[in-house]
Amino acid sequence: MPERPAITVADPMITVLRPGLLSSLQDLGRRGHAAIGLGASGAMDPTLLRIANWLVGNDDDAAAIECTLLGPRLRFDVASVIAWCGADSEALLDGRHFPTWRPVPVEPGSVLDLAALRRGARGYLAVAGGIAVAPVLGSRSVDLNAGIGPCEGRALRAGDRLALNAAAEPAMRAPSWSVAPSHWLDTSAVRVLRVLRGSHHAALDPRSRDALTGERFRVAADSNRVGVRLTGPTLALQEPLELVSAAATRGTVQLPPSGQPIMLAAEHPTTGGYPRIAHLIDADHGALAQCRPGDHVLLRLVDADEAESVRRRRAAALARLRDTVRQRRRESGCDEST
Numbered sequence: 001m002p003e004r005p006a007i008t009v010a011d012p013m014i015t016v017l018r019p020g021l022l023s024s025l026q027d028l029g030r031r032g033h034a035a036i037g038l039g040a041s042g043a044m045d046p047t048l049l050r051i052a053n054w055l056v057g058n059d060d061d062a063a064a065i066e067c068t069l070l071g072p073r074l075r076f077d078v079a080s081v082i083a084w085c086g087a088d089s090e091a092l093l094d095g096r097h098f099p100t101w102r103p104v105p106v107e108p109g110s111v112l113d114l115a116a117l118r119r120g121a122r123g124y125l126a127v128a129g130g131i132a133v134a135p136v137l138g139s140r141s142v143d144l145n146a147g148i149g150p151c152e153g154r155a156l157r158a159g160d161r162l163a164l165n166a167a168a169e170p171a172m173r174a175p176s177w178s179v180a181p182s183h184w185l186d187t188s189a190v191r192v193l194r195v196l197r198g199s200h201h202a203a204l205d206p207r208s209r210d211a212l213t214g215e216r217f218r219v220a221a222d223s224n225r226v227g228v229r230l231t232g233p234t235l236a237l238q239e240p241l242e243l244v245s246a247a248a249t250r251g252t253v254q255l256p257p258s259g260q261p262i263m264l265a266a267e268h269p270t271t272g273g274y275p276r277i278a279h280l281i282d283a284d285h286g287a288l289a290q291c292r293p294g295d296h297v298l299l300r301l302v303d304a305d306e307a308e309s310v311r312r313r314r315a316a317a318l319a320r321l322r323d324t325v326r327q328r329r330r331e332s333g334c335d336e337s338t
Contacts, residue, residue, distance in 0.1 A: 012080065012164040014127070018073035019156040020114065025131060025149070026066040026124075030139030034270040040250065041143035044225060044266050044289035045122055047184055047318065048085040052126035054325045055083035055103045055179070057334060062130030063140035065156070067123050069292070071114025072156060074125075076106045080164060081334070086123020086185070087290060090115045102178035103128075103334060119187040120290040129166030145226050145267040175332040179321065186287045190216060190296045193263075193284050196307060198253060200241065200275035208235040212277065213301045217261070221293040225267040227254075228288055230297065234259035241275055248272040251280035253299075263288060281307040283314045 016023075026049065029042020043049040043066055050060045065072065071089055076082075084091065084100045091098035092113045098104065106112070117123060133140050133150035140150055147153035151160065195213070204212065217232035235255055248254070252264045254274035263280055264272075265288065280288060281302065291297060302310075 012078035012129075012166070013076075014131075014162040014164065015075040015077060016072055016156050016158055016160040016162070017075055017111070018113075019158055019160070020067055020072040021070035022068040022144075023072045023156040024066055024142040024144060024154075025063050025133060025140060025151060025156075025162075026142065027063045027140045028061045029141055029266070030137050030143075033137055034247070037270050038137070038146060038148070039143070039266075039268050039270050040139075041141040041146075041149070041225075041267050042139065043124065043141075045086070045124070045286040047286045047314075048122075049124045049126075050318065051101075051179060051184060051321065051325075052083045052085040052124040053130075054322050055085070055101070055329075056081050056126045056128040057103075057329060058126060058128065058130050062126065063133060063150070064124045064126040064131065067114060067117065067125065069121055070116050071123065071125075073111065073113045076108065076110045076112070078108050078164070079106065081105050081128040082112070083126050084114070084123055085126075085179070085181070087117035087120025089117050089123065099178065101181050103175060103329070103332075120185060121292045122289050127164055129164055132163040132165045143267055175328065175334070177328050177332070179325070183317070184286070186290060190298050191287050191291060192298050192300050193287060194281045194302045194307070194310070195253060195278040195299050196281060196302065196304065198276040198278045200237075200255070201277050203237050203239075203241060203275060204255075204277060205236050205238045208233075208237075211235060212261075213299045216296045216298050219291045219293050219295045219297065220260075223291075223293060225265055227262045227264045227268060228291060230261045230263065232260070235261065235277070237275065243273050243275065245271040245273045246276075248276070251282070251285065252276050253278035253280065265289070281310060283307075283310045 026043040029040035142149035211233040215233045217230035220229035254262045
């Protein structure tokens with residue numbers, strides 16, 4: 001594992017006062033290592049990571065803090081600019097309301113308390129310049145399941161000190177504009193997740209094929225960054241299948257012997273021997289990431305043409321947002337690092 005860059009007293013820092021329930025450093029993931037059994041990891045909701053980074057002038061892939069259900073309490077030892085994109089939180093900055101989905105300047109000694117998240121499961125805290133950790137196999141993401149990445153491959157702990165790549169100009173004023181979260185954060189009571197047919201979809205019995213996309217499932221409490229377990233109607237095959245392990249990827253919906261599907265997530269295994277009955281489309285990875293234990297989901301079957309159309313529309317919308325944010329930052333006098 002590469003050594004961390006040397007940190008001196010003068011380095012800009014964040015000190016973790018309380019880690020939250022599951023807070024970890026994430027970027028867009030590490031690619032190209034599936035052949036050795038290592039998945040991509042990375043942000044569970046890559047869209048929100050990108051937006052948070054854009055708001056503070058970072059590249060898409062800068063390392064940020066991913067928070068799950070309960071956010072951390074952090075002290076900033078130098079002036080910087082931060083942005084939070086994700087689930088609602090009673091967030092406080094130095095005891096006052098912390099505005100989200102916009103760039104916010106912080107002064108030396110400022111304390112941010114993100115508290116419990118609501119109407120969603122995850123959020124991303126980006127810091128201007130990004131968090132300065134050495135990449136491991138091309139990524140600054142922590143893979144908690146594999147124990148690989150910065151912070152010794154683990155979640156944040158109280159007392160951790162995170163170096164920053166740069167400090168912002170202290171004179172920056174908080175802009176009045178923000179990104180509308182309703183376009184990027186699904187808070188529906190029942191989340192609709194679009195799926196393609198998997199290679200073993202036809203092996204389901206007729207009742208199970210109907211139930212897969214016709215009945216609700218509930219997100220199980222033991223879901224995590226490896227996979228989201230769905231409880232609901234018990235699904236069954238028409239007849240037993242003898243399968244060898246085959247490639248699996250993020251979004252693959254597997255059917256274990258329990259009959260309760262598992263939707264693979266960011267830290268998915270690279271192979272698996274369970275039947276692959278469906279596959280989540282790329283555009284809905286963020287919606288899955290925001291599912292809390294107990295939330296209801298409804299799977300909707302789409303074809304490849306619709307999935308590609310959705311992907312193209314979402315990519316175009318994100319490009320427009322990126323350009324708009326950059327323009328607003330220039331108009332606000334924010335420093336650009338992209």
